[in-house]
Amino acid sequence: MIKGYEERYLLILLSAVMNQKPSPEPIRSLDWEKMFRLADYHGVAHAVHYGILGLDEEIPQAVRQQFFDKYLESVYRVGRLQKSETQLVALLERERINCFYLSYSDIVKHYPIEEMCCRESIEIGSSRKCTSVIWGILEKIDFEERRTDEAGRLYYRIPGIRVLNFDYTLFFSASMRRFFRSLLKLSPLQAGSRYIRELPLDDRYLFLMCRLTDSYARGNISLSQIMDFWIFYKTYGENFNWPYIYGRLKKLKIADFAERLEHLILRWFGTGAVIENVEIYEAMESYILSKGTDGREISSKLLPLIKTVADCYARNRRLEEMRKMVAWLFPDRRYMETIYPLLGKIRILLPLFWIIRLLRYLSRLCTNPLRNNVFPKLKSLFQKAVKRLPIINKKAKSENTEEESKETAEIPK
Incomplete structure (x- = not known):
């Protein structure tokens, strides 16, 4: 169950914003500083800015300014990433890099307002062999590597252009890694390209769902990822080949979890679908909003990958401690x-x-x-x-x- 009213109201605001509806007034007093920290923690503070514009609620001016600053960042980001994405894809084609990218320009135009887009980077998937080549290309055009909690390698260039490059190690599960490799071999080439691949809609859905599932298992899933997925789902859902998708989800061993996660997202942003086993969905809500801190027991039963990841992290910690001991001795x-x-x-x-x-x-x-x-x-x-x-x-x-x-x-x- 969600602990505070701030978490619940954040979801209400985001749902209103995404569906272009007036934001309902809060029925309780809110800790607005906590609201900003929570929204910023999940990368959605810029979208919440739209939701609080028409509220009669007394919001501290300092907090309003923080939300506005995040909105300004998103305003500048949209144009820069669209322009840079076109240039970077052309450069990768010229360098003959076999890769695919999740089109920023395609997803941003389907948001109610472009500045609401939650994606902050140009995202490129490639083989492990090609990643070092891509890093070299980025460094030649004045990108610098930056630390990131996301899976992959992040490069940054002033004034705020981010490129995230990842290979099959993006995923923890062996079946997901095989799926990633297949995308680089079987996906059709982009129109007019000999090296850049374009993911078909069904495979793009599978990739995004695998990414959400993997992030959920690692305990770093965010509302920004979920909103990005919701926009894609809402835009192209009628064109999906569902029998193919369900078949692949079963092979990936995430069919049941994917169905529950999809229902939860529909409950938040879509039709408000009536669901059974409310306890499970409340545990999933708590798990997502706390990034893996709360609701872990039920989530582990729902997605065994969580326990596998936790065991692996524990094993890695032991190995790291052993390496430190050997280095000291x-x-x-x-x-x-x-x-x-x-x-x-x-x-x-x-x-x-x-x-x-x-x-x-x-x-x-x-x-x-x-x-x-x-x-x-x-x-x-x-x-x-x-x-x-x-x-x-x-x-x-x-x-x-x-x-x-x-x-x-x-x-x-």
Whole structure:
């Protein structure tokens, strides 16, 4: 179940915006700062801007400005990506790169308003062999690699042009990876092209559904992805070859999940379809809005791939920890030379100095507790024991007697 009213109202606003309907007034007070953080977290803050324009609700001016800034970014992005996509596709054709791309220009024109488009990058799929060539091409035309949480490699160029390149490792499932490879072999070539492929509508649906499913399993699915899928579905749904799609979904082992996800999207943005097993769909809503934090137990039963991904991540973490341990136990030669300069002359001694370093560390590990804890205690016990010896006691008493006699002698008469 969705935790707060902000999450529920975000979906209500997006549904109204996507269907070009007036935004309903909230029935409860809202934390608008939380609303912005949630919308920005899912990449839909620019679309929410349209939804709050006509509201009578008192929204802090600072929050309104944040929504407006995101809207401005989307305004500038549309024209830049459309122009850059045309140029980049022509460049890839000239370089004879076998690839396909998800047309930004095609999807953006089907949004109610172009600036609502949730896709932020030009997206290119290629074989693993071609990815390095594409990266080199992008770097030659002043693109720089940027860190991204998305699967694939992101390149950026001022003033805000993003290109996302991915290969079959975009997907976690082996069956989805095989499907990706088949797209590069069997998809028809784009009109007037000898290398750039164009995904047929049915395969494009399958690709987008695989991507949603994979993102869901990884716990990073976003409302922006879902809105993009909804626009595609709404535009071309009547032209789909459903028997072919259902057959492929079964081979991909995601038919049941895809059906439920499709029903959920229809419930949000479409007909508001009546659904059974409300508990399952509420768990899916919570899982999506929290990006995998809530509703995980039910979602794992619905999509076993979630557990597979989690197990793989746990295994990868263990491997990474093991690599770090090995790197610490056996540092590279350059580091060892800073400790043992002799290695610079006799490199063959590296294993010997690894052993020496480990022995020194173990000796420090053993002696430090003795030096800091055991030795001080033994010292204090020894001092107390010595003071209790009879000889020491007599000596101490005689010294005290002498001091008293001296003090008595010094007293004036």
